[in-house]
Amino acid sequence: MAKNLKQLLAQIEKLQDQADALRQKERSDVIGRIQEAIAHYDLTAEELFAKPVKEINTSGARKAKGGKAAKVSMVTGKAKYQDGKGRTWTGRGKRPSWFVAAIEEGKTAGSMLVNPE
Known part of the structure; x- marks a missing residue:
């Protein structure tokens, strides 16, 4: 089925919106897991963002x-x-x-x- 450029661009935009929504959901899930770990281990910002020792x-x-x-x-x-x-x-x-x-x-x-x- 051949599509014209306008249809393809609309489809790309729709897919990009879906990808953005999925990324935001995954991001929220990751933030939640990180916050749980921080609370569980009583981590501080200094510990989390200190320059790592190689x-x-x-x-x-x-x-x-x-x-x-x-x-x-x-x-x-x-x-x-x-x-x-x-x-x-x-x-x-x-x-x-x-x-x-x-x-x-x-x-x-x-x-x-x-x-x-």
Whole structure:
């Protein structure tokens, strides 16, 4: 059965509305399950949204699925530089955009040290 463009667009719109309604229902169900788990385990927002600690394998080698690897928590570095607005950088890795912008504005790296000596 051949359809014209107008009919196909109407059908697409109807299907999109059905998909949106289904997604909203699924979303409501998921939110309910999450809220139950939060209440059951007495979780706090700080616990839920804290930056996760990465786990790495101490040998640096990848293990096959199911293989056990010794894991160690990866600790984030101590801040070496700060901008006075709460942004910090350890001095390792790529320079953050706020640091680069401050240098371009005439600040020195030394003036942004957390503990200047």
